[in-house]
Amino acid sequence: AQSVTQPDIHITVSEGASLELRCNYSYGATPYLFWYVQSPGQGLQLLLKYFSGDTLVQGIKGFEAEFKRSQSSFNLRKPSVHWSDAAEYFCAVGTLNTGTASKLTFGTGTRLQVTL
Amino acid sequence: NAGVTQTPKFQVLKTGQSMTLQCAQDMNHNSMYWYRQDPGMGLRLIYYSASEGTTDKGEVPNGYNVSRLNKREFSLRLESAAPSQTSVYFCASSESRFRLKETQYFGPGTRLLVL
Numbered sequence: 001a002q003s004v005t006q007p008d009i010h011i012t013v014s015e016g017a018s019l020e021l022r023c024n025y026s027y028g029a030t031p032y033l034f035w036y037v038q039s040p041g042q043g044l045q046l047l048l049k050y051f052s053g054d055t056l057v058q059g060i061k062g063f064e065a066e067f068k069r070s071q072s073s074f075n076l077r078k079p080s081v082h083w084s085d086a087a088e089y090f091c092a093v094g095t096l097n098t099g100t101a102s103k104l105t106f107g108t109g110t111r112l113q114v115t116l
Numbered sequence: 117n118a119g120v121t122q123t124p125k126f127q128v129l130k131t132g133q134s135m136t137l138q139c140a141q142d143m144n145h146n147s148m149y150w151y152r153q154d155p156g157m158g159l160r161l162i163y164y165s166a167s168e169g170t171t172d173k174g175e176v177p178n179g180y181n182v183s184r185l186n187k188r189e190f191s192l193r194l195e196s197a198a199p200s201q202t203s204v205y206f207c208a209s210s211e212s213r214f215r216l217k218e219t220q221y222f223g224p225g226t227r228l229l230v231l
Contacts, residue, residue, distance in 0.1 A: 009156070032217060043206060043222035044159075045122070051217050090158060094217075102219060103174070105171070106158040 002027040003096045005041065006107035012080050014115050021076040021110050023091030025067075032094035033074040034104065035065055039087045047089075061085070086114045118142055119222035123209050128229045129197045135224050137192040139207030147210045148190035149174075149220065150182060159206065167188055197230045198209040204228070 003026045013019055024030055033050050036044040048059025055067040065076045074091060088111045092104040123138045141148065146167045150160040151174075161174030165184040179201060181193045190209075194201055205226045212219040 004158075034219075041224075043224045045207075045222070046219050049217070049219065051136075101205055103164065104159075106160075108158040110154055 002093050002105045004091050004093050004105055004107035006089075006091055006110050007115075008100075008110045009108070010111045010113065010114040012115060015079050015083050019076075019078045019112070021069075021086070021091075021112070022088050023074045023076065023107060024072050025074060025091070025093045026072065027093050027095065031066075031067075031074075033067060034092040034094065035059065035063070035076050036090045036092060037087050038090065038109075045088065047076070081112075081114055083114045083116060086112055087110070096109045120207055120209055120221050122205075122223040122226050125132075125224070126227045126229075127185075128231065129194075131198060133197050134195050135228075136192065136194075137205055137207075138189070138190050139223060140193065141187045141209040141221070142188065143209060143211070143221065144187070145209035145211050145221075146187070147212065147218075147221065148184065149208040149210075150180075150190070150192045151206045151208065152176065152201075153206060153225070155206050162192065164203075177191060194228075197228075199230045202228060202230045 005024045034049045035047040038044045048057050050057045050067045088109045090109045091107040144227040149164040150162040153159050165171045168187045183191045200231045207223040208220040210220045
């Protein structure tokens with residue numbers, strides 16, 4: 001069965017510092033990987049996704065993620081964090097159930113706090 | 117476009133009461149989903165509907181029922197609410213039932229407190 005691990009429950013960074021959020025997945029086939037962001041009191045918004053090709057994926061709001069098959073990882077990065085990036089970030093793997101809908105399996109999330 | 121809308125935003129129930137959470141999308145998507153979000157557990161899939169007229173169980177379906185009323189609307193019903201169902205509920209939709217590449221679009225959530 002597929003699973004997603006986000007080892008960091010909570011991360012604090014200073015505004016302007018770089019950021020890396022870790023994500024490890026377990027899935028037997030080619031993974032379809034996603035990062036979503038949830039701002040306080042809001043629903044989830046897609047930041048970026050990876051299916052194939054270039055292993056470095058660019059997303060919205062200046063985020064990028066790198067797929068490393070050998071490490072089963074899909075870490076999210078941002079060179080310079082802004083205070084508005086404070087939110088909860090979820091990594092997810094997309095899986096296909098035979099004959100039915102695809103579904104997302106989510107990690108438990110990483111809460112990002114940004115200090116000024 | 118409003119995207120995915122959910123009502124109500126917040127609800128308090130007493131144990132044993134019933135209620136229906138409403139979800140609608142205006143993106144002409146085929147597939148719709150209900151998730152619950154609990155602290156430290158991420159989002160877990162309750163039920164989904166691959167297309168109009170079909171529904172299937174997800175990871176945590178016990179205590180819930182769903183109805184895909186039409187292509188736009190997908191409701192979640194709690195017949196007899198329990199404190200363990202206190203959670204934030206998200207509805208989502210995606211264009212295609214089969215394509216893994218499809219982005220799921222989420223509503224703003226319903227916060228449910230069961231006393």
